[in-house]
Structures are given as C-alpha cells and as structure tokens.
Amino acid sequence: MDARKEQVRRLALKRRRKLGSLSDEAFEELELAVREDPQRFVDDEEEQAFSLVVQALDRYELSRRDDDLLDDEQFAQKREQRNAALVAACNQALATYDGCVDALTLRLLALDLSQAELFDQLLEVHESLLTNNGSIQIPAAGDAWADVFVRPRLRLQAAVARTGINTSRFRMACDLCTDLLTRAPLDALGARFTCALAMARLEDEKGFDWLDSREGRHGNAWFHLSRAILMYKLGRVPAARRALRGFDQLCTGGAYLLLQPMYVDTYLPDRPAFEPGSFQESMLCIHEADPIIADIPDFAAWTCNQQGFLASAQDFCARNGFEWRNWDE
C-alpha cells in the first residue's frame, strides 16, 4: 500500500470539492502543494485518522530496515514491539474517527490473532460495512480502485479472502475474489492470485481456466503454481509437469522456495509490491500457497522426482549463498 500517495490524493480531492471546479493544471498544482505538507490540508476527523495510519505505517516500515541483522529472538521481540505500536496507532486513529477502514483492518492484522479468529473478525468488519454502507459501487470509469476513498474496503476484502485460504474457506475466498474482480477489474490488489490458489485447491478447472484466460494466459508465480497443483490433483501428470517447469523456469527461485520455504511476515495491510518474475514474487506466492501445498502430502516429493526440478532448486540455493536444510534430519 502506498499510503503517502493515497493520502495526497485523498486530501487534494477533498480540497477540490471544497473549492469547487478546478482546471486540471490547477489540480496538479494543488496535489503538489498537498505533497509538500499534507498535514496542512487535513481538516476533518476522517483524514486526521487516515493521517495517523499513514504515519504509523511509515514508522512500521522504518523499523523493519535492519531486521536482517537480528537473530531470531531479537527479531521476535522487535516484531512484537512494532506490531503493538501499530495497533496503538490504529486505536488512536479509530478514537479519532471510528469509520477508518484501514485502521480497522490493520489493527486486526497486527494483533497477531489466530487465523481462525482473524478471519472471524475481518469478516465481521467486512459484513458490517456491507450492511451499513452498502456494497462497493462500480464507478462509471469501470474500476472501483480508481476511487481512492473506496480502496480501504477493497483492501479489507482482499485480506478476508487471503485469510480464507489460511482457514480452509476456499469457496468463500473464491467468491470474495471474483466479487473484487467484478468491482475492480484491473485488480490492483492481485485478488486473482488468491483466487487462482483457491480454485486449484477446489479442483475447479473451469473456474481456473476462466481466470487464466481473463489474465490473457500471461501467467505469473501464482498461476504457474496453481496450474501445477490443479493438474497434479486431477491426475493429469504431463500437464502438471509442464506447469511445474514453467514455475521453475519463469519464477526466480521458485523451485528452491517450494522445497525450502522462507518466512514471510504478515501483510500490513496488503501483499507487498514485487517485480514480475522476481524472487520476491516467488516467495510471496509460496507463502500464500503453503496451506494448499500442505494439503497434498506427496506433492513436494513429486516435484523432486520431476527431471531437473531438485537440481534447479539446489543450484539456485548454492548460487545465492543460501543454506540447504534437510527436513528428515
């Protein structure tokens, strides 16, 4: 989430509403002025709350900078502290304006609840927004994401869907994602990736195919991996093998990460940005797919038996100075 950018946009739009009509050039000027000093343009509780969230997220990101230097215990301690700080900031934001959706979402995510409890609570917020504020409208421009004031709800819905995967509610995750795709077809949040995993788990070939063709069959880590899982589950070995090869060859470190998953911290509030085809992308994908891979007990062993896969993983490991862990030892 680029909170700063969203804040500038929000404040500029609100100011324009106040000023009446502005030319495009004048609006650009206004945006520049807001970027210089956003706080000066905050003049309601809603933006005051949002501003608190933006600052809290800045502090959160800043505190993560030196994580690599910490040992496990230090990391756990620091993580706990910064999550607690984020929760406190969200509470403060909510005390200022209780309708701040990002604060509601972030607070729940940072509380480190069990996934089951997290799902219950995120869903409750999502449903109460549906009841009180109605469903997310599709604007004339065709994509709800275009409206910066709607984004918090889109983020929340994507978070509910991802938590659905972690709590074995795959149909709900699918439905929440396809709903997002209807309301925000450009899918800035990548709900389609969550959806691809859920459809693979549900062995929903028709659904997956629809999603894949919607994507123009360009694929990415989620699509390659989901296809490999789906075809494996359906017993279509040659197709599964092809998809797995795609995952190995097109997703940096994909094979390595599948066999040696890496820790990924809670998304606050949404999936971190990544370069297409990057190691980061593979890492996020494997992280999100974890419960689905765990449900197919022999899948990892099967991938090791596919020509070149294990070698590719070990080669990546060696080239990048990682340590290969043997699980049986």
Place this chain on the structure above:
Amino acid sequence: MAFDPQREDYQRLGLRFARSLSHKDAAQATREFTTFGRRFAQDRDSLPQSDSDRAFHLVVLASKRIDYELPFVDEQRARQIIEDGHRILDEAISLDPYCYDAIRMKSAATNPSFDAFLTFLNERSDEVRDHCEEQRKAIPADEPSERAHLMADIAMRPYLRWVATQAEEALICGRNREALRLAYKALELDPSDMADVRFTAALAYAKLEDESGLQELIALRKMAKRARPSDDAWTLLALMALAFKRHDMEGAGAYLDAILESYPHAAEALIRQNELPEGVFARLAVAPYSEDEIILALSEATVLLQEGIDLQGRGVLSTWLMQEAARKRPQAMLSVLAQQANESQSGR
C-alpha cells in the same frame, strides 16, 4: 456394513462345503452341514477348500494382526506383528498369485508414499476387475440362486475393496475429484455399499466444498433399500465442515450437537481426535454409533480437520471442534486432561 474378514472366510468355506454336499440327498446333506460350524472353528483342514480359500484365510489372519492388534501394542510387539503380517501375506500370495487382497495389503505396507500406493492401485485395477469377473462367471450354472448370488458377491469383493481403497488413497493424496469418481464406481458396482465408500465420498465433497454434491449423495442413500440413514459420523462431520467453511458457525455447532446425539460417547473422542492407521484389509468393522466408529470417522476426517494454519498446528477445524466439544461437554474435557496427565506421568 463394512467387510468382516472372518465372516467372509466362513461364507467362502460354507459355500464350498454346501456345494460338496449337493450330490447327497437332502436329509444327509443337512445332517452333515450341522458339523460345519464346529469343523470351521476347530478342524478347518478337514473341510474342502481351494488354494484361493486357503490364501484368503491367511489374509484374514494378517488382517486380524495388522488391523485389529497392531494399533494397541508397544513398538517392539509392533515390529513383530508387522513381520508376521508380511510373512503371512507372502504365503497367501505364493498359494494364490491372484489373491488381490493380499497383494493390495502387501503393497499398502511397502509402497514408499500414498502417491506411489495410489499409482500401484490405479495401474492394476483393471487386472483385478478382470480376474474377479472371471471368478464370478465360473460359478456353476446349477447352483441354487441364493447361493449363486452370494458366490457372485464374494467373487467381486476383492475388486470392490480395491476400488474402495483407491478412493480412500485418492482422498488422502488430495485428489478429491478422483476420490469421488472412484467412490461412485464402487457404488455402481455395489449399490448396497458394503464398502461404505459413501463415507469417503462425503469427506471428498466437503473437501471440494460441494454442498449440492453431498446433498445428492444423501438423497441417493435415502432411495437405497435397507440403507442406514445418513446420520453416520462421516456424513455429519462432512456437513459440519461445510457449515464451518461457509462460516455458518451456528450450523456447524448444530451438526456437532447431532454427532453428540448419534454417538453418546463421542465427546472424548472429539476432544482427542486420535489418528489411527487405515485398515489394510478394509475399513475396520465396528458397531454403528459405537465409540469406535466415531474414533474411526474422526481419524479419516483428518483431511478436513487438519487443514489450515493454526497456532497449535492441529488445523483450524480440529481446534474449533475440540474447543466446542469441550465447551458442550466439560466433564469429557476434564477426563481427557486427567488421562493425558496420567499418560505423561507414566512416560507414555
């Protein structure tokens, strides 16, 4: 219903004995048949039997040891039982190279993974079917119809067990559509569902979150004659999981109540959720609505219970079920805790 290996052994020899008496007059035949029960129990070798009957008897012995003794012994005894089991199965196969029950059981123990076992079962399934059908066609035309019917039934059972095992393995491997396809194949073969393969199907539908599929399965059972109602633990666990998955927590709680009602002694089992090894001959034959049955069903429902990310690593539904069962039956929770304290004290 389930397959009771000893009963099947008895039926096989009974049928063969009856056939051996068919040339005698009715009174004499009846008189001789009264000796069957005693001879079956005490002097088996005096009864007429083929190598395949003898092989099946060894299957029964192996099943008794592996399925019914093994889960309850310590490690050292376990090794002995497994060794014995293998030896007995090898002997069965050497007596009757077409003893597919023994072949399947042996493979269950020797294949390195679920996947490898499933592949093995898939590859040889047609061969088993062909052999069983051959046996069925070889039943003499002059057999009285009731006997011929039972003989035909018994001839096909190794194949039925083969397909039911395929379905179960597919479920464990996470190939749920495949599990359903195989379950329906078995149901078509035997609409009375001696293999109780519909239990596997119910779990697969829950895995696929296919409500209407499960409802169709339940409706199908309602139409079957003499069928047990669909208040068995497998169906109720599947329905409970589906409610949980659509976040209908009240509904899930209501199905839990239904389980506690059908199974009066379920609470401790629901809290413990022990995982048992699968029966290698077939799903263990236990009394309907017994505590054993709920334990068995919970163990098979592991695929549903242990899914998802959970702090204790138990699975999301597993934790919910444990907590809810403990809340509804606090006495059972206390008793489980007491037992666990005992077990850890005695170092088990």
